[in-house]
Amino acid sequence: MTQAVRHDSMRARNLELVLGEVAGRGPLTRAALAELTGLTKSTVSKLVGDLLDAGFLAETGPARAGERGRPGVEVVLSGARVASLGLEINVDYLAVCLLDLARTVRFTERRERDNRGSRPEEVLGELQNLAEAALAAAEDLTVAGAVLAVSGPVGDGVLFSAPNLGWSDVRAADMLHLPVSVTLDNEANLGALGELWFGAGPSDFLFVSGEVGIGAGLVVDSALFPGTHGLAGELGHVVVSPRGPRCRCGASGCLETYAGQEALLEAAGVASVHELLGNLGTNDPAAVQATTAAGEAVGLALSSAVNLLDLDHVVLGGVFAPLFPWLAPAAETVLADRLGRLRGSVPTLAPSTVGGDAATLGAAGRTIHHVLADPGPFLTPAHPRRVR
Amino acid sequence: MTQAVRHDSMRARNLELVLGEVAGRGPLTRAALAELTGLTKSTVSKLVGDLLDAGFLAETGPARAGERGRPGVEVVLSGARVASLGLEINVDYLAVCLLDLARTVRFTERRERDNRGSRPEEVLGELQNLAEAALAAAEDLTVAGAVLAVSGPVGDGVLFSAPNLGWSDVRAADMLHLPVSVTLDNEANLGALGELWFGAGPSDFLFVSGEVGIGAGLVVDSALFPGTHGLAGELGHVVVSPRGPRCRCGASGCLETYAGQEALLEAAGVASVHELLGNLGTNDPAAVQATTAAGEAVGLALSSAVNLLDLDHVVLGGVFAPLFPWLAPAAETVLADRLGRLRGSVPTLAPSTVGGDAATLGAAGRTIHHVLADPGPFLTPAHPRRVR
CATH class of the missing domain: 3.30.420.40 (ATPase, nucleotide binding domain)
Incomplete structure (x- = not known):
């Protein structure tokens, strides 16, 4: 390894350190950055200077020519570049x-x-x-x-x-x-990842995306768990009942056949999620019953997921977010019934705060x-x- | 950080590097170790000397007094300490x-x-x-x-x-x-971990332990995936059929109620796994049918596990290892039926080579x-x- 390569890789590591602290903690002074990263103040000043020049960082407060880096001034991520x-x-x-x-x-x-x-x-x-x-x-x-x-x-x-x-x-x-x-x-x-970075997701949770299809993404230690081929989290095809309805995937009784958007709308006798929400608002029995049944199926599939993945937190996204008040109680009851004795605790369910985005x-x-x-x-x- | 602490932590890291290479690759010369670890030959010689003195490593071939470290001599892990x-x-x-x-x-x-x-x-x-x-x-x-x-x-x-x-x-x-x-x-x-270190387990697999209870351990990148509380892998309580038999865990229709040792022996009308294996050897219909049904249940639970965890390899251990020839084909059929179209591939099943140990x-x-x-x-x- 040449000296130059070593210097480059150290600089790359230090840039990542500085940006990581500012991205994770918000506004920081150069002195605070030095303390957090273990780098010297002069190294931090050089790196911050380069990042300011590149438009990656900006100084807070009114900027005055020639006064960069005065004490108390903090740097933040800049969206300018x-x-x-x-x-x-x-x-x-x-x-x-x-x-x-x-x-x-x-x-x-x-x-x-x-x-x-x-x-x-x-x-x-x-x-x-x-x-x-x-x-x-x-x-x-x-x-x-x-x-x-x-x-x-x-x-x-x-x-x-x-x-x-x-x-x-x-x-x-x-x-x-x-x-x-x-x-x-x-x-x-x-x-x-959207829920992790932009929502209220904790560092470990399963994100469930309820759309026409139902998928899930597992976040462990603030990173996505991909599985061998990046195919982990196919919650929609977890068994709810092996002799259940035929699924488009070729299997039968998958979660999607009970709680996918089309199954749910058909059971509620409506044409859209908008209509379903309206009917739920007026306590329409078909709407309430269909959403409760979907919630039970979600609870069953999640009980298998919790047994396999050991989850404390589940975030329900997609159309499950607006349906949460009607769907979640049924799912929670199933989870408590199936998991309460073995695990001693039941994961919390929460609606996505990011929604469809x-x-x-x-x-x-x-x-x-x-x-x-x-x-x-x-x-x-x-x-x-x-x-x- | 003092210089002494820095030196100690570097030495600890280097000792781990050297032991890791010898543990992972078998006999190695000091020169090969230097190349593999990126450490200098003199550093490797010092570390290897310390590990020989401590009884952690041994030299291969006949040892002669005063001749440690001559070219071509390899070191291996030693069980002497x-x-x-x-x-x-x-x-x-x-x-x-x-x-x-x-x-x-x-x-x-x-x-x-x-x-x-x-x-x-x-x-x-x-x-x-x-x-x-x-x-x-x-x-x-x-x-x-x-x-x-x-x-x-x-x-x-x-x-x-x-x-x-x-x-x-x-x-x-x-x-x-x-x-x-x-x-x-x-x-x-x-x-x-036993299968990973002592058996034929690849670097990514699900190990299924079939005993009176059924558990599983997930190995990802040659390390155990523990879950939030180390409780991941409870395959025995994954849903096979929500209205199935009552399980000791308090839920119903768990995999254990179909394929746990007691359920299996009862269905086969025998008192022990030994007796079951004897009857399978003579193609006793009750034994074959019970084991096939258990295999189907294992396949159903595994299909949920594969959908969630994205697995290529499953190792069946405990009593599932000797039962493998009768149990696995039924499980493989269910996996192919449920997963073939969505994933395009079906995980391989293999019996544990370590067995009950x-x-x-x-x-x-x-x-x-x-x-x-x-x-x-x-x-x-x-x-x-x-x-x-």
Whole structure:
């Protein structure tokens, strides 16, 4: 290893340390940063100076020429330089979100659209338009990357199977033509990250995404647990009852056949979640009974998940968030009945505080997370400051 | 941080590096160790010298006085200095195992004993006798610690609940009076480590322990996934059918009520696993049907586990290992039916190659693992070389 390489890797590590502390704790003085990171004050001053110049950090309070770094001045993450794009294809909507480094949402749009049985080319064409609108909103920010959330298992840039869309083996990321690289990931995994970074999620929890399909993302020690192939968290296909209704995945009695959006709406005799919520508000018996039954099925599947994963906290997202007051009590009763004696405690259920934006926020946030961990490529003068 | 502390922590890290390479790869020359660890040859020579003096390493080939370290001589782990004790209380047996640092079994004993409904004091008294016999067999080895495997969820030294023993909230480790510290852990978790270290387990797999109770331990990247409280892997209480038979845990339709040893023997109309295996050997219809049904239930519970955990490999241990030829095909059919379309692949099932000793081997191996990661306390001359 040459001295230069060693110096570069130490500088990269130190930049990550400084950005990590500011991102995690908020405004900090240089002196506080030195104490938290164990670096010398002069090293911190140099690094902070570079990050200020690059537009990654900003000083708080009124800035006066030539007075950088005076005592008491704190630095915060700045959204003035880098942004990131989050995209989502779900069964009945498309969504996009542009986030800057300070995690401020610069642009967001959600378009209701029935994607069932649509050709991938057609859906991705419409998503391309949304993405271009978001990139235009980026103005002079450098867009560091895009992550596309899809409702099915994903690997090596391929959406293996999205039974609710009728898609299989779709190279969705390659079908977008954007001036930034596009990475594919599962919407429930990204929703879990969205809840972790932007919601009230604790450091360990299971995020359940209740849409037409039901997925989940497991967060352990503030990081996503991916499984061997990034396919962990398929809660929607956990057994509720082995002789239950046929599922689109080919199995029967999966959670989705009891608590997926279509099963739920059909049981409640309504056409939309909006209508279901209205009927629940007036205590319509069919609506209450359907939502309670879905909650029981969620509780059964979660009891298996808790037994396997040892969870204390479950966050219900997607349409389960607005349905929470009717759905959660039934699920909690099943969890208490099935787990109370063996474990001595029952996990808490909470509604997502991020709501339907969890996956796009997590998608955009993932690139921000990578940039904060490795800002080097954006600090060199050679790097273009604009994408378009 | 003082210079001395920094030097000590670097030495500790380097000792761990050297021991880790020898433990993982087998015999290595000092030159190979320098290349693998990135340490200088003189540092490696000093560390290897200290580890030879302490009895942690031995040179291969005939040793001649004054000739240590000549080219071509390799070093291996030595079992001459440190040993570790593995203990197990299961529903129908007690077991003990003494392992040295080279992972050679120095002593092992298994005592069949019906522990159902027995008082903890009584069972632990008999285990104390077994443990003392193992410690006597340690002779002049330093016994670094003991780990006790129990068939139920465990935390902070307490066995919360072992429904099949009729025990709850038992401080089992404190009830043994041994000259070494005793740690409590779950038998399926320890069985998974036993399979990882002593069997054919790959770096990522779910180990299923089929006894009177059914547990599981998840190995990810060659380490145990513990869950929030170390309670992950309770496969025995995953839902097979929500309106199924009542389980001792208080729930109904758990996997244990279909495929636990007692359910299986009752369905086959036999009194012991030995008898069941005999009847399977002669194609007795009741035995074949009962084992096939148990295999289907195992397949159903595993399909939920694979959906949640994204597993490629499952190892069936405990009584499921000898029953594998009759049990596994039924489980594999269910897995293929339920998972084939969504995932595109189905996990492989394999019988444990360690068999009934997995938990005691994992228990004893865990202390060896800790000693290899932090040998420092055993290298100082002040440390007593004998426990008793």
